[in-house]
Amino acid sequence: MATAFASEIKLKSLSKAIENQNFRQALLSNPKEAVKEELGLEIPDGKTLHVLEQAPGQHALVILQRPEGIPEGATVKDIKELLAKDMPKLSEQLSSRMESYVNVLAKTWADPEFKNQLLKNPETVLRDENYGAMDENPVISVKVEDDENEYLVLPAMGSDSELTDEELELISGGGVLLTIGLLLAGAGATPLICAVGGVIVALCSW
DSSP states (O other): OOSHHHHHHHHHHHHHHHHOHHHHHHHHHOHHHHHHHHHSOOOOTTOEEEEEEOBTTEEEEEEOOOOTTSOTTOOHHHHHHHHHTTOOOOOHHHHHHHHHHHHHHHHHHHOHHHHHHHHHOHHHHHHHTTOSOOOSSOEEEEEEOOSSEEEEEEOOTTOOOOOOHHHHHHHHOTTOOSOEEOOOOSTTOOOEEEEETTEEEEEEOO
16 A cells, blocks of 8 residues: 555545544544545555554554565665665654654664564664663553555544644655655654655554
8 A cells, every 4th residue: 555545545534634633533543444434545455554552651663665676685784875865855853753664664674683573672672772762661552564465544633733844844845765754743642654766655653
């Protein structure tokens, strides 16, 4: 579902869920039905959109599928250079969070053992990677996307959040290779909308 159509589903779902609590609850309960009834869009058969909700002290990290354009045997440095190739200029705050996420993502694509350790003990691995401002005892959920499963993370209930002009510009920019920062209030969450080739393919949070 990592297509322009999937991008449309995720962006419209996120925007409406921020503004409409009834849709938010419907989306959390049954994403496929909520998307169809409220947005007039249909998630393809065989595909599942998992919708997660932020809460204080809880964080979600979504690991995207490795794009076909990244060659086998590519090192972390190679992957980071490929991802940065078309990266637009970001604000300092977005750039710092983006760098942390891209570094972890590149390592999961280049090193299966790193990915396994991240899945087994995310708190320790992310602390070692200096990944964002972590709570004293964070609860971290790492989700891995594949051909059948994608993830969308909503900001904490009651947070006053909306897409900024910078984020909207990034979303509309077809040259974006990876990542769009989405800074959301509440629970210290900083979700990131992630894109490949200008197509939003995941949402993770910190």
